[in-house]
Amino acid sequence: MTVCYFTASGNCLYVARKIGGTLLSIPQLMKQDRIEIEDEAVGIVCPVYAVEMPMMVKEFLEKAKITTPYFFFIYTYGMGYAAAFAHVELSCQKAGIKLSYINAVQMVDNYLPGFEMQHQIDTLPKKNVEGKLQIICDDISNRREKSVKITAADRAQMAMYKNMLAKRILRKDTAKSYIVNDDCIRCGICAKVCPANNITVSDKVNFGDRCEVCHACLHNCPKNAIHMKSEKSSVRFRNEHITLKDIIDSNE
Numbered sequence: 705m706t707v708c709y710f711t712a713s714g715n716c717l718y719v720a721r722k723i724g725g726t727l728l729s730i731p732q733l734m735k736q737d738r739i740e741i742e743d744e745a746v747g748i749v750c751p752v753y754a755v756e757m758p759m760m761v762k763e764f765l766e767k768a769k770i771t772t773p774y775f776f777f778i779y780t781y782g783m784g785y786a787a788a789f790a791h792v793e794l795s796c797q798k799a800g801i802k803l804s805y806i807n808a809v810q811m812v813d814n815y816l817p818g819f820e821m822q823h824q825i826d827t828l829p830k831k832n833v834e835g836k837l838q839i840i841c842d843d844i845s846n847r848r849e850k851s852v853k854i855t856a857a858d859r860a861q862m863a864m865y866k867n868m869l870a871k872r873i874l875r876k877d878t879a880k881s882y883i884v885n886d887d888c889i890r891c892g893i894c895a896k897v898c899p900a901n902n903i904t905v906s907d908k909v910n911f912g913d914r915c916e917v918c919h920a921c922l923h924n925c926p927k928n929a930i931h932m933k934s935e936k937s938s939v940r941f942r943n944e945h946i947t948l949k950d951i952i953d954s955n956e
């Protein structure tokens with residue numbers, strides 16, 4: 705089994721590890737000219753962003769040649785995923801992949817303008833992550849099927865969110881407005897955790913226009929020196945089972 709994952713604050717890496725098999729980082733795979741993956745089971749684990757998948761995961765599905773009789777897709781999310789499943793079904797159709805199984809695990813919502821991280825961390829036990837993960841792992845190891853039927857309501861919701869949320873949130877120039885304060889020691893960790901290779905560090909931190917809006921730089925800065933004007937608080941989050949080195953190894 706092969707599991708391809710995208711992570712910024714560790715939730716998806718934790719879920720991918722729980723599912724097991726050979727783990728491949730999508731940002732690393734995307735550096736290859738050709739991506740060919742063939743296995744008896746292949747899956748993707750990624751976060752919900754603006755009720756769809758990260759831009760890079762969508763590009764990955766367009767670029768990769770995936771050959772498998774059992775393809776699964778697991779989202780992690782914080783608040784709600786609305787028609788995010790329908791986005792997967794459409795992307796799979798486009799890529800010529802039959803989607804065998806789809807599910808989602810509710811975890812800490814790491815979206816800083818939307819949520820206060822300490823509250824998210826404190827209320828995590830209510831989300832029963834381990835219970836949900838057990839069901840998903842059991843479903844996948846028994847190769848159970850669970851797919852999506854796209855309804856007219858899904859299509860309407862997708863169109864609405866595309867204009868309302870995705871256009872506003874998923875902007876490649878987002879990081880240009882991040883504020884780096886005087887606590888920055890120019891250690892370069894932000895550049896190492898960025899899955900889009902969008903950050904360079906010289907006498908200051910420079911952000912380009914390839915931002916995935918994943919918040920990896922904000923959540924993993926060891927000095928908590930990177931901020932957004934719109935963030936709910938300065939508290940940051942990384943999944944308790946995942947280390948900074950794990951994020952660097954995944955995204956550098």
Ligand SMILES: Cc1cc2nc3c(=O)[nH]c(=O)nc-3n(C[C@H](O)[C@H](O)[C@H](O)COP(=O)(O)O)c2cc1C
Nearest residue numbers: 712713714715716751752754755781782783784814
């Ligand atoms: C830009 C952005 C948009 C997000 N949009 C949603 C969303 O629409 N719905 C939701 O439930 N969670 C949303 N989230 C929360 C993440 O999906 C969630 O925290 C996920 O588990 C993070 O995975 P990671 O720790 O592997 O990076 C968003 C997070 C970010 C950074």
